[in-house]
Amino acid sequence: MTSAGGLLPRPTARVVLVDDTDRLLLFSARDKARGVLRWFTPGGGVKPGESHEQAALRELREETGLSNVSLGPEIWRGRPWVTVRAGIAYEVRQRYFVARVPAFDVDTASFEDIERSAISGHRWWTVAELAATSDVLRPAELPELLASLLLYGPPARPITVDG
Secondary structure (H helix, E strand, O other): OOOHHHOEEEEEEEEEEEEOOOOEEEEEEEEOOOOEEEEEOOEEEOOOOOOHHHHHHHHHHHHHOOOOOOOOOEEEEEOOEEEEEOOEEEEEEEEEEEEEEOOOOOOOOOOOHHHHHHOOEEEEEOHHHHHHOOOEEOOOOHHHHHHHHHHHOOOOOOEEEOO
């Protein structure tokens, strides 16, 4: 089933993973065409038969080695954007869930091939570090969004975000 404009929908689940010292885990990828480093939350595509929540937990296991996570509510919903993979145009529709965890060492041993080739690193970020970076953050308003989440908790309904 295609969306308006002939794009295939690509539902995606992402996790705003915050540790017990209020740091956020982000992964990085270098945009070679623009020469910038882009940072984003763990997550990926929803597989057929999976809920967004199931996909979020599976992606966390694959990308961080973390299991038995208590997933919180959906907090953000990304404005759709388009990506092309293997000549096919997809409309990416992201849902962001929050999870609080004790600090831990990230284990990327279960990365899929596409993640190994695209992801250049990971790190834990404070709100102040996010606000100070000149790197590209996804979602774009990440410093403000995280600060609000830490101060007020999850919103009553998902907030629409860019990215």
